[in-house]
């Protein structure tokens with residue numbers, strides 16, 4: 365063994381100290397840089413909201429904070445499931461009850477329809493891609509949550525209507541001669557929350573009065589077509605009295621779309637300047653009433669003037685249809701009307717009882733087997749037959765579903781108009 369000179373040993377020791385010190389310095393530098401750049405958070409986590417305030421900037425301060433939290437909550441829906449696709453409907457507790465009560469004396473009817481609707485979805489959706497059924501509402505109701513859980517659906521409570529209420533109270537939303545018409549629009553604006561469900565790649569929004577059905581033997585197949593295409597932010601069909609119909613939508617939820625909708629709601633609406641009072645133009649589309657036989661005196665919210673490019677007076681312009689159109693057609697310019705009504709029907713066969721004359725509003729027993737109503741009554745029979753009805757025992761479903769609603773239904777409804 366060769367003896368080392370003392371000096372050499374000392375030199376090596378200095379080298380070791382240098383290496384250790386350099387390494388330690390590098391570690392400290394890295395930790396420092398990471399802390400400065402990412403706030404000490406794990407880099408794989410989403411950026412904190414403060415890093416992207418632009419999304420909600422321009423709305424009042426109280427709402428900004430509330431809507432940032434809202435966006436986070438909506439984004440978390442579905443994270444505990446494997447589902448990349450969600451079928452979503454909405455009900456508005458307070459307004460819904462009041463609205464339905466005035467029409468049929470049935471305060472709980474929408475809960476019964478919802479149960480039938482979920483049954484209908486479960487029957488007609490096929491494919492191997494896992495999906496969730498989600499119901500968005502505006503007030504937490506433990507009984508409803510329990511009922512939905514038993515049906516296999518997720519309840520999501522949103523606060524987006526506070527933006528609408530705030531703007532309405534401040535006089536920034538110009539709409540409606542009758543308060544009942546405003547209730548109709550206010551309630552359907554809750555759909556904005558659906559665009560914030562970013563935990564899903566694709567959301568299929570369906571009105572409560574849209575039931576899936578089978579057309580030419582075809583079911584709704586989540587392995588194919590519109591369900592697997594995620595490049596477009598919105599696929600919708602044009603309406604009969606509006607540039608875009610809101611009853612059935614294929615949505616790729618994004619935080620940007622949700623934030624813009626909140627912003628436009630906060631800025632308000634006028635017939636002259638549209639949502640956000642931006643003076644955006646409406647596309648060229650004809651028509652003035654939602655269906656040919658609609659009684660515009662009784663149902664003015666289903667009627668508008670002839671559509672003009674410079675006025676927001678089409679059906680539901682001050683409600684969800686106008687807002688969704690403004691957001692995607694004018695704001696994000698990413699609205700693709702790729703799906704014609706026929707294409708949507710083909711890939712997601714359905715029936716829409718829009719307007720008045722919905723199956724649960726028509727007493728006539730002989731109409732239960734009518735092809736136009738069959739889908740609803742079959743679903744309702746399954747609700748009753750599978751014991752799900754037990755969950756609804758404190759509601760007035762049975763009475764409601766047999767209740768007469770004959771007030772001009774036969775001559776002034778979408779049943780007559782057909783589609």
Ligand SMILES: [Mn+2]
Nearest residue numbers: 571573611718
């Ligand atoms: Mn509808």
